[in-house]
Amino acid sequence: MSTVAFVLAALLGFVCIVVVAWPYLRSHERDDGLDALDAAEAEQLALLEARDRAIAALQELEIDHREGKITDADYRVLVNQLRSEAAASIATIDAARVEPPSKPAKPDGPASQDTGDS
């Protein structure tokens, strides 16, 4: 390897090491856990998605009905079903906002006080 190539390769190696080590060079926070959702949060996100899915399905049903792709009878059955699904999702989301179902309660933290209050 020529000297120039060697120097450039060494420089590239150094830059790569800095890039890889950067998360440790940049932050000295003690919290090193992944920003993962706990069970309650995952459930909440699933509920939010289910709500959005039901609302989108309702919108699509309206378009299909307006364009004559679905009979009035089928429309009535499906619209009731989808409204119930959307309403149920919204109700569960609202309830969870007041009382998270399985959020780990801290012994003397605000979560336990709040849970008791609601």
Next chain:
Amino acid sequence: MPGLGRAALALALVLLLYAAVVGGYAAWKGRRRLLESAQSALMAAFGATAVATAVLFLALAFNDFSFRYAWEHTSRDLPVIYRISSLWGGQEGSLLLWMLVLTLTAAAAVAFNRKLVTGVLPWATPIFGAIGAFFAIVLVFVSTPFATQALPPDGLGLNPSLQNAYMAAHPPLLYLGYVGLTVPFVFAMAALVSRRVDERWIVATRRWTLFAWAALGFGILLGAKWAYEEVGWGGWYAWDPVENAALMPWLVATAYLHSVMIQEKKNMLRVWNVILISLTFSLALFGTFLTRSGVLNSIHSFAESSIGSWFLGFIAVVTLGSTVLIVSRLPSLRARAKLESMLSREAAFLYNNLFLVALALTVLWGVAWPLVSEAVRGVAVTVGAPYYDFFAIIFGLPIVLLMGIAPFIAWRRSSWRALARQVAAPAGVAVVAGVLLAIGGAASSVPALVGYTFSAFVLAAIVSEFARGTKARHTNGRSWASAFTGLVGRNRRRYGGYIVHASIVLLLIGAAGVGAFSSSKLVQLAPGDDVSVKGYTLTYLGVEQGHTQNATEVRALLAVSRGGNDKGTISAGRNRYFAEDQTSNEIGLRTDWLRGEDLFVIADRFDPDGTVFVQVIVNPLVNLIWLAGIVFVLGSLITLWPDAREQRRIAERLEALATFRSGPAGRIADRQVAPTTR
């Protein structure tokens, strides 16, 4: 500086192994900074691969023949554009391009999806690292592009058939497609490992998948255009194994793009979708294996190939690994929702999936059977076009029919009566078109007539969908133009999809035109002789000779007339390339856009007595195939274009989640503030 190239590749290998091993450990133990470090390693691997690629690129561009790869694939006389495209003209360069696109895609996919799939993303990093490490190992230890030699005076040049503008664009697009399809595969596997098997990974990778699928589809069509103009047999697709290698993953990816919509909307088909994306990725690898292992020449050249067994081993690992993972996660993959009716949009998508996968597997069997036969029985067999044509018609026509029917079927459930009312007008258009075409002579080919009738049905259905949607918005007080743009803008996926469907129909019309109605005549002409084909008369004027930067040209010059009207001249012949010491056929092509047909001339034998063997072909409707490519890109772009409303919805959802996460403290604060605000 081959040493820098080798060092950069070795560094990329180390970084990718780090991303795989350390990233896996960090995901398993939930270590944030270690995972960020592994993700940074993916980005650094891209940087190192880019440096290696730049080194090879400079060697090619500046004729540094001390690089063996540059010597084998370029020459001093080679035009600059082909010196650049020779980067992917050989095995080592192709693999380097694969790795460059892969590391870039991996780094970008990880960077752009940090917020969307928090549970899945940690496992995507090591899987990307492992796939990248495989390519790095092959490039470092098995098939290096940085082998050197004593400096020769000139290079061997580039295969003449690769000296074509379409070939400069075709391989990179295929690699974008193959590599882009790695993203949904990796996220699917990461979702399985992390047991987050909901549709979030699908939403996060949707645009990556669409982009990869569009690039692969457009790349296939550019390859067909290259074959039409460069290979010069008068056709555009020959069911060649190399062509099929790209078609198979595209067909399965098409099925996947349809079936994921059902998972997004109804949370169904989870198992089917991970199977489809695993199959797509395995077929993309199989395609690279086919084109790079030498297995297509013979089993013996495969045995001599340096990378064939490596690829076969990797495909086996990927297939086995994904199968084990899917089976182990079956309980959590089972959906609660069920198909409500066999007459619903989701059911129609399911039927389309079955036909697409059946077609892909049929093509796979046609490609694999000669290899299996030679390996097991020692007998080399070929599977010809009739086999593929038969199954393309059997499975392709129902797919086309479904493209026309499915938009009229509602999600969840529909009724035969509603469907009959919807399809009446397009079906009427199709019947009228079919009858007129039959009277016009199209009945000489029943498959073509059926294809055209189905095409008329689908086009009428698409027009009807656009017209109905626009009219509905127009009645709400918008202008026609605003109603139309609003319709497409607010439903990009749906209406972009319809435009893609229209492109498939154009392709079908063009393919049927060439396949069923082209005319051809092979004659030996002396100067002054003429030949007539389908209304064209060509008079042989004589031979012309010339030369380009790196070749000599011999051309037969022919005067063209139609119905007594002079249409100019056309020339066809052969090129002789100096450095490569090879000849290539150069066809003559005259496109009549008004008649929608090509006059295609091949002249491949010039005798000393001044005569020439000329084949004249008239290809009707062939240009619709190329037009289909443009429409396909347009439809894909509309589908791909970011939807601000969807971004907003995701942002609102994340905001709502953030509020939920800070909920107890927030509520405490509310309660403390409450008495003072009463």
